[in-house]
Amino acid sequence: MGQKSGVSGILEMRKLLLRAGLGESTLEEQLGEGQQAYADALYLLTRMRFTPEESCGYWSEILQHMESLNLTLGRDVGLRLALCDYFMNLHPRMREPVIVEVQVLLQKERSALVDELTGLYNRRYFNDAIQREVERFKRFGHRFSLVMLDVDHFKRFNDSYGHLVGDDALQTVASVLRDTARTSDHVVRYGGEEFALILPHTDAEQALAASERLRQAMERRPVQVQKDQSVPLTISLGAATFPEDAINARDLVARSDEALYEAKRIRNSACSYAEKNREFPRAPVGLTVLFHSPEHEPEAVRVVNISFGGLLCQTPAAILPGTRVEVVLPGDYPGQSGLRVGCRSLRLERDTESGPYEIALSFEGIGEDVRRALVRLVELDQGVDG
Template sequence: MPKAGRASMETDKDSRLGSLVAECIISLLEEGPRDPAGWRDTMDELGREWGPEAYSALLFVLAHLEFTASKAREHWERVLTQWEQLNASVPDGVDIRVAVLHYFLRIQRKLKNPAIVELKILKKTEDSAIFDGLTRLHNFRYFQDRVQNEVKRVGRYGSSLSLLLVDADDFKQYNDTRGHLAGNVALRRLARVLAKSVREVDVVARYGGEEFAILLPNTPKLAALQVAEKVRQAVERAAIGREGNQGAPPLTVSLGVACAPADAVDAEGLVDKADRALYLAKSLGKNRAQPFSDQRREFTRVDAALMGRFSALADQTHPLTTLNLSEGGILFLSRHPLPAGSIVQVQLGLPPAGQPIDCGVRVIRVVEEDEGYEVAARIIDLSRPHERRLHAFLAEMRARERALAAAAPRSA
C-alpha cells in the first residue's frame, strides 16, 4: 500500500480509536468482567482488534494519563498483578477502578490529587470541549488542533490535504425574515447534510456562525473540488427552508477549496487560501464551489501542438490537441463538447520523449468550431513533479522563441 494511503488509514484509526475504546470501557464497567482474568482476556481481544494503542486508550480513560503503546501495556500488566494482590488481601476484593487508582497513586505515584468522577459525566465534559452544542459537529477549537496535525502529516508522508470552507448564503437575511429559532433549525439540518456528504475519515466542523470547515485527508485538489460540488448539490437537494412553504427560496452554500501542499505548506496558509477562494465564490454569485488560484500571476502563453487526452469521467477519455499553454492554463481543440465550469483531468505528452504530465483543469470557455470545439481551461491541480516538468518545458520553449527572434533579420 502506498505510504500516503497508510497515512490516511492511520488518521482514520487514530481519530476513532479513543472514542470507540472509551465507549467500550464504559460499557464493560457497567456489565463486563469483575476480576483480573476477565479484564486480561477482554483487553487481549481489544488489542488484537485495534493494536497495542488500545492499552494507551484504556489507561487514558481510567486515569487520564498518556503513555506510548508499549509503556501502557507494561503498566497494564503491573496493574493486573497489583490487582490480584489486592484481591488476596481484601475480603470482598476490589474492581478495576480501585486497582488502577491504587497503582498510579500508591505504586507509581503518577497521580497527585485524583478526583472521583462518573465516566459518563467525564466523557460528556470532554465532548463539550470538542463538539459544537448546536450542530453536534466538531467545534472550532477541535478544527484548529486537527488542521495543524493533518498538515504535519502531509509533510511527513508526502500526501495531500484539502480544506473546504463552507458558508450558508444570505444567512443573515434568512435569520431576519424567519427568526433565529428557524435559523438554528436550518443550521442543524445543514450540518447533517454536510456530515452525510463526506467520508467517515473526513472532519466536519462548525467554523463559526453559519460557516463550516471540512478537512479531507489524503485528497488532492481535483478530487476535493468534486467533493465540494457534491456537497453543494446535496445542500441544494435538501431544500432547507422550504418546509411547509415550497415557494420559499432554499438555503444554498458557497465553498472555497484549497489544498496542501499545492496551495500552502502550513495550516494558517491553507485556511487563508480557502477563505480567499470562498470570498471569490461569494463575489461570483454564490451557490458555487471555487478553488483557490493565485490571480496575481500572469503567464505568457507558449504556442505548442501537443497530443494528449482528457477525461471527465473515470472510464471515458477523449483525444485533444493543444494550441498553446502556460503555467496557468491550456487552450486545446477537442471533438468532444465540454460545458464551461466543468472539471476534467488532462494528460499531455511533453517532448522530447513524450513524458506525460497529469493535471486537473476547470473549463472557463468553449467555442464551437467547424470541426470541433476550442476549449480554454485553467490549471487547478498539478503535482510538484509534473509542475517542475511543465515549467522546464515552457522555459525551454520560451528560450527557443527568444533565440529565433534574436536571429531573425531586421527590416531596414
C-alpha cells in the same frame, strides 16, 4: 502479559480498551496508526497528552504493573486501576484524579465539543482535530484537505424571514453536511453561518469533488420558511490541501479561507486554493541551518522562509547562482542530527554594500521524509505543540 509488538500489540491493546469500557466506535474514530495508537489510548484513558514514543514505554510498564498487581492480589484488577496506580505512585503524573462514570465524562466532554444549535462539532473540537491530522502527516505522510463553507446571503435571509427561521436554515445546512460527508470526515460549525470539513486521506482533486457534491446537495434541499413555502439556500466552498497548499494548520485555514473568498465572489460555487505563480506554499521562519559547499567552509545560515521548493536565506558570504550546496536541517531537539538536503543556488541579492546576502535555494529531488521534516521544523519554530 507484557507488550506485544506491531499489529499484534495494537490488537491486544484494543481488546484491553474494550474490556475497560471504551466502545468499538470510539476506538475506530480515535485510535491512530502505529505508535500513535498508544498515545491515543492513553489520552482516552487519562485525558493526558504524551508523545507516541513516551506512550509506548508507559503502556509497556502499565501492562507489567497490571500483571504484578494481579499476582499480588490474586484477582484481575483491570486496566483502569493499574493505570491510575501507575500514574499516581510509580510514575506520578496525576495529583488529584476524580473517579467518574465514563458515560458521564463523555457526555460532559461532548457537550463542550458540540455546537448546541446544529449538533455538529464546534471550533474547540476543530482546533484539536486539524492538529491531529497534521500529526498523522508528520508520522505517516497522509495528506488531508480542509473545506470551509459559508451560507450565501445569510444576512439577507435572516432579515427577510427572522432569526428563528435562520436557525432552521443553519440546521438544514448541518443536516446536508452530515448526510453527504463520509464517516471519517470531521464536520464542524466554525462560527455563525460558516462551517468546516476536515477530510482525511483526501487530495486537492478529491477535496474539490467533495465540495461540489456538498454544493449540489444543498441546492436540492430548500428551507421551509412558512407552512406552505420553501426557499432555496446556497453555499460557497473553499478547499485547501495539506501539505501542498500549506505546511502548518494555521496557514491551511488561511488558504482555505482565501479559496472561500474567491468562491463567494461568484456565489453558489466551489473553489480550490491556488497560490498565484507559486508551486509551493511558503512559511516564514527564524531557523538556522548549516551550509556545506565545495567553495566554502561549513557555515550557519539564517533562514527567512521555507517551502517544499526550497529556502530563502541570509548569509554574510556570497554563494553564486548555480552553486550546489548541502543543507543540514535542524533536528527535532537540540543535539539531534538533522536531514541533509541537496540544494542549488538560484538567486543572489544584497540590499546594501555592508548588509547580508539574500540567497534563494532550490531543493533537489526531496522525498516524503524531507517533507515531513520540514513540517516539523515549521511547527517547532512557531511554537506549535504537537
